[in-house]
Amino acid sequence: MSLRRVVLVGSIWITSLTVMLAMALLMQDPVPWLSVRLNLVAAGVSFGAVLLGWRRHWRLASNVLVWGTWTAAVTVVAATGGVQSGSVLAFPALLVMCAWVLGVRTTLVMLVLSVLTMAGFWVAGREGVDWIGQRETSPVFSMLYFVGMLGLTGTVTLMARRSLIRRAQELQDTLGALEQHQDDLRKFYRAVEQNPESIVITDVHQNIVYVNEAFLQRTGFARNEVLGQPTHRYSTMGLDAPAWEEALHQLGRGALWRGQMTNRTRQGEDLPEAVLVAPIRASDGSIVNYVELKQDLSERMRAERQIHALAHFDALTGLPNRLSLTQRLRALAREFREGGKGGEPRHGLLLLDMDRFTAFNDVRGTVRGDALLGALALRLADALPDGVLLARMGADEFAVLLEKAGHEAAEVDQHMRALAQVLQDALERPLWLEETGEEVQASCSIGAASFAASRTDSGGHDVLRRAGVALHQAKQAGLGQVVIFQPDMAEAVGKRFRIEKDLRRAIPAGELQPYLQSQVDRMGRCVGAEVLVRWNHPRLGMVEPGDFIAVAEESDLIVQLGDWMLEQACRMLVRPEFVQHGWRLSVNVSWRQFRQPDVVNKLKRILATTGADPRRLTLEVTESVVMRDVDEARERMTELQLLGVEMGLDDFGTGYSSLAYLQRLPFRELKIDKSFVQDCHASPGNAAMVEAILLMARRLHLRVVAEGVETEEQAGTLRAWNQDVLFQGYHYGRPLPAAEWVDLQVGAAGV
Numbered sequence: 001m002s003l004r005r006v007v008l009v010g011s012i013w014i015t016s017l018t019v020m021l022a023m024a025l026l027m028q029d030p031v032p033w034l035s036v037r038l039n040l041v042a043a044g045v046s047f048g049a050v051l052l053g054w055r056r057h058w059r060l061a062s063n064v065l066v067w068g069t070w071t072a073a074v075t076v077v078a079a080t081g082g083v084q085s086g087s088v089l090a091f092p093a094l095l096v097m098c099a100w101v102l103g104v105r106t107t108l109v110m111l112v113l114s115v116l117t118m119a120g121f122w123v124a125g126r127e128g129v130d131w132i133g134q135r136e137t138s139p140v141f142s143m144l145y146f147v148g149m150l151g152l153t154g155t156v157t158l159m160a161r162r163s164l165i166r167r168a169q170e171l172q173d174t175l176g177a178l179e180q181h182q183d184d185l186r187k188f189y190r191a192v193e194q195n196p197e198s199i200v201i202t203d204v205h206q207n208i209v210y211v212n213e214a215f216l217q218r219t220g221f222a223r224n225e226v227l228g229q230p231t232h233r234y235s236t237m238g239l240d241a242p243a244w245e246e247a248l249h250q251l252g253r254g255a256l257w258r259g260q261m262t263n264r265t266r267q268g269e270d271l272p273e274a275v276l277v278a279p280i281r282a283s284d285g286s287i288v289n290y291v292e293l294k295q296d297l298s299e300r301m302r303a304e305r306q307i308h309a310l311a312h313f314d315a316l317t318g319l320p321n322r323l324s325l326t327q328r329l330r331a332l333a334r335e336f337r338e339g340g341k342g343g344e345p346r347h348g349l350l351l352l353d354m355d356r357f358t359a360f361n362d363v364r365g366t367v368r369g370d371a372l373l374g375a376l377a378l379r380l381a382d383a384l385p386d387g388v389l390l391a392r393m394g395a396d397e398f399a400v401l402l403e404k405a406g407h408e409a410a411e412v413d414q415h416m417r418a419l420a421q422v423l424q425d426a427l428e429r430p431l432w433l434e435e436t437g438e439e440v441q442a443s444c445s446i447g448a449a450s451f452a453a454s455r456t457d458s459g460g461h462d463v464l465r466r467a468g469v470a471l472h473q474a475k476q477a478g479l480g481q482v483v484i485f486q487p488d489m490a491e492a493v494g495k496r497f498r499i500e501k502d503l504r505r506a507i508p509a510g511e512l513q514p515y516l517q518s519q520v521d522r523m524g525r526c527v528g529a530e531v532l533v534r535w536n537h538p539r540l541g542m543v544e545p546g547d548f549i550a551v552a553e554e555s556d557l558i559v560q561l562g563d564w565m566l567e568q569a570c571r572m573l574v575r576p577e578f579v580q581h582g583w584r585l586s587v588n589v590s591w592r593q594f595r596q597p598d599v600v601n602k603l604k605r606i607l608a609t610t611g612a613d614p615r616r617l618t619l620e621v622t623e624s625v626v627m628r629d630v631d632e633a634r635e636r637m638t639e640l641q642l643l644g645v646e647m648g649l650d651d652f653g654t655g656y657s658s659l660a661y662l663q664r665l666p667f668r669e670l671k672i673d674k675s676f677v678q679d680c681h682a683s684p685g686n687a688a689m690v691e692a693i694l695l696m697a698r699r700l701h702l703r704v705v706a707e708g709v710e711t712e713e714q715a716g717t718l719r720a721w722n723q724d725v726l727f728q729g730y731h732y733g734r735p736l737p738a739a740e741w742v743d744l745q746v747g748a749a750g751v
Contacts, residue, residue, distance in 0.1 A: 004058050006159045007101050011049040011065050013155065018043035018072075034079055042072035062101045070094050070110060074117055082121035091118070093153040100163075198273070198294035200235045201280075204287055206248075208235065218296060220266030235292060236275065238263040247277065254279055254287060260297065272297040314392040316370055317377035325391040325399050329460025332403070336452075346409060348402035348416040349460075350448040351467045352380070352423065355479045357396035360440075362628040368436055375431040376442060383426035384419075398444075399467075405450070412450035413484050420446045420482045427480075447471025449485035469493045499551050502537065507560055511536055514568040516741040518733045519586070519705055519726050522719050526745050528584030528616075530728060531569045532735050533561070553590055562593035563602060568738075570612035577742050578616075581749060586618040586648060586669075586705075591625040595632075600639045607643065614644030618669055622650050626665060634665050641666050648705075652693065662700060670697050674708020674729070680717050687717070694722040 022039040025032050045068030052061035073090035080087055091114045099107040192199050198215035202208050208226050216223060219234070226234045232244060238261030239247060250257045257277045262270050273294045280289040312324045336344055354376060361369035373396060380398060381390055389401040402419060405412040423444065430439035447470030451463040466485040472493075474483040506512055513536055516529035535543040552558040569585045572578055578585075593599060607614055619640060626633035626649075637647050648669035649662070662670075672693055679686040690706075697704045706718050709729030718725050736744065 004053065006097070006163065007058060007062050007065060008050065008053045009155060009159060010097055010101075011046045011053060011061065013151070014046035014065070014069055015043050015050060018046065035076065038072060038076045038079060042069060042076070045069060045072055066094060066098045066102055066106075066110070070098075070114075077117075077121065082124060088118070096153050096157060100157075100159075197296065198235075198292075200231065200292040200294065202231050202290045202292070204289070206231045206290070209289070211235075215294070218265070218271065219263075231292065235294075236261065236263065238271075238273070251277060251279060251290060272301055317374055317392050319377055319381070319398075320389060320391040322391065322393050322399075325389065325393070325401060326460060328389060328401060329463070333460075344452055345404040345407055346412045346450050346452045348405045348412045348419075348448060348450050349463050349467045350400040350402070350416055350420060350423075350446055351393070351464075351471045352398040352400070352444040352446050353471055353475060354396040355443045355445055355475075359624065359628065368433060371433040371435040372431065372440055372442065375433055375440075376427075376444075379426055379431060380423060383422055388419075397471075409450050413448075416448040416450065416484060417482065420448060424480060424482070443480040445471060445474040445477075445480065446482045447474050447485065448482070466490070496551055499543070499548050500555060500557065503535070503548050503552060503557055503561075506535060506537070507557070507564055511538065512561075512564065514565070514572070514738045515735040516585075516738050517728060517735040518741070518745070519584075519728045520732050521726055522723055524732070526581075526583065526748070527726060528586065529741065530586045530588075530620075531565055531572075533565055534735075534737075553592070556592070558590045559593045559596060562588075562590055563606075566603060567606050567610070569617060570606050570610040572738060572742075573612040573616055574610055575742070577746055579613075581745070582616070583745070584616045584618060586620050588620045588650065589625070591622070591628065594621055594625050594636065595628075600636070600643070603640065603645070604643060615646070617644075618646045618648045620648040620650040620669075620671065623652070623661070626661060630661060630664065637666050651707075662696075662702075667702060669703045669705060671705040671707050677706050677708045677714060677718070677729075678710065680714060690718070691721050694718075694725065698722065698724075 018039040022036045022043065025036045025039065046065060049061045049065035049068065052058075052064060069090070073087060073094060076087045076090070077085045079085075095107060095110055095114065098110050193212050195212055196214055198218055199210075199212045200208060200215060201210040208229055208231055211221075211223060211226055215221075215235075221234060232239065236244070236247075239259075243259070243261075247257045247259070256279075258275065260272065260274050262272045265271050274297055275295075276293045278291055278293070279287045280291055282288045312321060312327075313319065314321045332347065354373075357369070357372070360372065373392075377390075377392065377398070380400075384390055384400065387403070389399075389403075391399045391401070393399050400419065400423075402412075402416060405415040423446065427443055430441045432439055447467050449463050449466035449470055451460075451466070466489075469489045469492075470483040470485040473489060474481040477483065513534050515532040515534050517532060518526050519528045519530065520526050533545065533549075535545075535548055537543050549558075552561050565587050569587050573585060577583075589599075596602075606612075621633075626637075641647060646668040647666055648671060649665075649667050650671050651673045652670050670693070672690060676686050676690050676693075680690045694704060703726065704722060704724070705726045705728055706714075707728050709715050709718070709727045709731045711731055714729075715727055715731060718727070733744075
């Protein structure tokens, strides 16, 4: 742009100078018309260069300016004295201008021509040739010509120098930018070469022209093996022919292609990869290369398999879990929706729950408990036929899905009962615990339900609920029982749900009433009572304890109910009648309530609030409560004993009945279960058992309460064995409301 400005300024300068020179010549007397004409011709030539530059014909304008002016200068010099002419000053100025605007080669040509021309003028001058129009010029003309040429040379030189400096700066900037670009290229190269993922660059014919180090390490190929080779032989061999054609078609349109494929390493191992192929375009937009960006999916797929295994399989047994079973039930429902038109086969679902596993786990520890579950899973899996799904639902519960077991419910029930018998037979042999090297005899309760795939129950919730109801019935029936779901069971479950719901409201609403059943000595005198509970339902009337106590024990309500009974007992102990006669009260404590961390603090608050004497309060626990964790039970009982209350062992003889536990635990009272008491006078076996219990209690200084005494004959037999035994049962009085019981006992004491 600066050299163009030189051409434009030089053209205007020469035009102006020649016009002024022509005007100076016109002021001479006589007027040298030839010189005037020559200057005007030179002015016309330079003005033509201006017009050419204005129209942006810069190359032509430069040549017209330089060579036209040089020709005009030669003519003027020839007309004004040759080598003696003052116009020879034009040659150095034109050489300088030519050097800047036309370059070295043209300048050398002009220099040679100028030298030859001046030599010709010199030879002509020696030979005495008369030059046309030769005459002396005026001082004004000479000064104007000198200043004009000097100014032209200086101006062109300064402008050219400025242009040169600018070009030098631009060149320096370009070099700096080039170095920066080279640095960026080195960075990009290192980024590509050291990228942890594979990068492959191919030409437009899909031949490999570059691979980075990650590709070589991941595949095991050497660089010289793959360069120049087709990409589908080393880099994208995981694409089959149709997919390869589709990829080429997509790339041919200049679009990206992405997908997953399983390539192979040099050793023939599978290499799963996610591949993105993108075109590389030149500045004109044409595609010159393709780049393949490849991500190794091995770790991700391994993690996905692990996540899938954790989500769908039980970590302890390796069996499918609840989610897997639910998904299979959904698949059955989906198959029904897609093709079911009636007459679809029915399926069966069996739920198995290990009997007494919680007690085993508490007593023997979780390590043996886990070993037992693993051994049970193996035994069940071995016993089941092929095609039957066995899943662990959680804890000690398993599920068996029997697909397409028949078209009628009765037929499916028959198959489920037969399969349940197979499983029960398999559990007759003890399970071997490999981790601990011992055998354990186990049994399972089984609840089963048949079902047909449904559009509305896609998750199988209904059949799980029905099988769960049947399992609950089986566990209530005893150990190792099998129950097939029947429609009337749903009503029983609904009743239990309603009872639990109403009971949760009944405790704070005051619908529960404390009942007392007397405990008497050998003389028939009342020494205390056991606190019982009855429920006066506002709609159903009196609800039997058997209908709501079991429901409470299966939920957290038993804790709330137990706390309520303790508070009622303590309130009764401070009544004047109880204080005057010294009556004791016994309260049953469930295992849930006993194992509450704050049970001791709760009782301490109740005793402090009511002011009851803890020495007249006995807390009864069953053997199953203390057997869960003997050390914890002893610690808890000791804390309660420090409050002043006494501990009693309820239903003795029906559980483990270990004498060691009686010695280790701080019991003060022993209650013989009514199953022994009622036949003690007729059954020699029961008689021997009861007599042994009474003898043992005397040796251990334990107070004995015989529960379920209904006849004088039973009482007499017990009295004959132990004079200090206390009696409780219908023979001495049925449970009565607390107020009514107090009135009755006060009246009897008065008589």
